[in-house]
Ligand SMILES: O=C(O)CCC(=O)C(=O)O
């Protein structure tokens with residue numbers, strides 16, 4: 001057992017193994033039946049509901065330390081309020097008046113960018129550990145995945161305070177990996193409509209009903225601090241309900257892609273971090 005504090009911080013990236021509850025999740029024993037079972041469970045969940053939650057994936061004491069780090073960094077988060085549609089694209093005036101792509105809502109949240117996190121931070125060490133990446137590739141049924149190459153967007157901690165809200169949207173990536181560090185006292189629920197659309201069927205009528213407030217098909221994902229969540233957000237409409245109370249909702253968003261070298265656009269960087277150039281040292 002690695003002790004926390006100075007000892008853990010002095011360790012190499014390899015030691016990120018010790019951040020995981022390996023008794024529950026055999027990610028260090030890839031040749032075992034337990035590992036195969038875990039992978040099957042993840043794949044089955046992804047196919048069935050487009051999401052997989054691994055509760056207690058990160059050990060409690062590590063999560064606590066990650067919260068301490070994120071709370072310290074939280075005042076440096078860039079906070080932004082942006083109004084737009086669920087498709088994260090610009091509105092085209094040629095669309096019909098009742099098209100759900102015309103319906104807008106407002107997102108308010110803060111983000112701590114990758115380049116704001118010290119190299120020694122636990123969340124960064126976990127993200128930079130290949131063991132996690134290789135496991136995620138297996139769990140998602142992909143031959144290989146790569147960390148995002150973006151100096152700001154590869155890893156984020158989203159900071160949501162009282163009144164913040166992440167509006168209904170579809171992601172523009174195939175999958176998202178998150179680790180919840182801290183929940184808010186009230187609100188902050190992750191709601192989604194599994195596979196509401198597909199490449200062939202945009203299902204605009206159902207999408208429109210949800211955007212207007214219907215709870216048809218809406219599921220709340222049960223996540224706790226330390227849960228690892230794999231999520232297929234391209235076809236599952238999702239949101240985070242409005243935060244209530246003084247306690248920050250803190251969640252790490254780990255960026256991967258099936259191709260190497262993925263960068264965020266300038267537009268996205270400005271919107272999320274308030275700048276387009278990375279800081280040069282940390
Ligand atoms: O904060 C979350 O739980 C989800 C974040 C999300 O959906 C996103 O960043 O696209």
Ligand SMILES: [Fe+2]
Nearest residue numbers: 170171233238
């Ligand atoms: Fe999303």
